[in-house]
Amino acid sequence: MIDVEHIARLARLELSQDEVERMRKELSSILDYFDLLKKINVKKVKPTSHSFSVENVMREDLPKKQPKEKNDKLLKVMPEKKGRYTKVKSVL
Amino acid sequence: MALTSLTISQTHQGLVKKKFSALELTKEYLNRIKKEDKKIHSFLTVSENLAFSQAREIDKKISKKENIDLLAGIPTVIKDNIMVEDIKCTAASKILENYIACYDATVIEKLKKAGTVILGKTNLDEFAMGSSCENSAFGATKNPSDLKRVTGGSSGGSAAAVAANLCGYALGSDTGGSIRLPASFCGVVGLKPTYGTVSRYGLIAFASSLDQIGPMTETIEDCKIVFDVIKGWDEMDSTSIKTQSLSRSVAKSPSDLKIGIPKEYFVKGMDPEVEKQIKKAIKKYEDEGAKIIEVSLPHTEYALPVYYIISNSEASANLARYDGIRYGKSKVKSQKSKVKSLLDVYLENRGQGFGDEVKRRIMLGTYALSAGYYDAYYLKAQKVRTLIKEDFENVFKKVDVLLTPVSPTTAFKIGEKIDNPLSMYLSDIFTISVNLAGLPALSLPCGKVGKLPVGLQIIGQPFEEKRILEIGKIIEEVKN
Structure with a gap:
């Protein structure tokens, strides 16, 4: 049985009581369907994360200089800010 | 013939020969949008000012007798999960309701360089999660063939806009069928390219190992023109692929062609009228001399759970960024808010x-990745993904391409499946394996049931877009 409230907390989602009830029903029927995978034995199979083998793409960790207009655009969409900083609530 | 029903190269000829200007063409489309889109609701944003300024630029070039690209002056629409600088980009979500894109996606940079005219942004299922375009926070798009029916999803706005001649062409994105299903339901051409062929930079990420941007057009010729412009390696997308095989020539006469028909794609529960249209299309290839071979993709039945585990797991990680801190909707400022700590802000x-659907998928993904369940769900799904990919590798030793239906049914009624997530997920049953294996696939109109279009899917080997487009042309020509 899926612990909806615990998972919602992990996913950082606030759900109403009504949503929790609905989610419990819907998710369990979808998870039942996923049980189809129990039928198949994959002990010796390697997992695929990407359809083609991808290599790590590396570069020097240097900041790229952005024009001020670009930075201004990023600042403009911030919901709460102080000067040129984003403002957040206290963490603890 | 109306300006809005010309193909890309016909429009190009008209512009170059000065039969009409880019500005006139743009106005014609915008007028049509004003008139027709009230019924269909394919647009979320109409970018009139941007369109006018782009059209004027092209007219200047034409008057100076400069050479212009094929896409120059051609009006396009962009799915609203692809960023166009200074234009709203909502992903059809309330959380991005007022978000203005800070930069251009790589595909948009390329289209702008080619001189295309951007008319606006089109509707989708929220964050591209859905098969009907009903999950948009701003209301469903309606199918131009029958306004009581869905367009398919998630790129429903783009498909409907192409079908209703509200644009010259469109861009969509495809994670599990999001280009091909709406193309099929609306009767247009849609291409999901090989994974890594088109840059994903500036596409709002849903499932990063599956997402691809692709063209949605009226004809195969148009599809190829657009694909050739948007494809190519990009340093901003670390999964984009540098490859020579992109240009592999594939011209083969139909009589040299070996076409595989996977038997798992013709199953009980399929609308017999849809099956009839698909069989008719297969017969046309046979008549042209192609060899038709029945093949088997034995792990097909596992594709749906594998897809929904992998895509939702990736989505739960990708959507963690929407916290209302750096951008997006935030309730913090509102007086009623009971927010005290940072965690409250997130929640x-x-x-x-x-x-609802986005929350459901984030929940499923979070669950599949959570301690104690990772091996049973996520890791297992990745292993079965390997088997699904190998199924395709095996059949492609025997055949050149595969033909299948895009969907077991034609467009269903609005509201019909919205309360049953699982039955909605089943709409993707014939399209998702292609994403899991990273293959290119084309959705092509091949007939109708009543007034509702039916789509044929042509699945190719990696990087063989050119070949599946050429093979599609055979049907297109026979049809015309």
């Missing part, structure tokens, strides 16, 4: 900003 912004 409230996300709980209220996301729609």
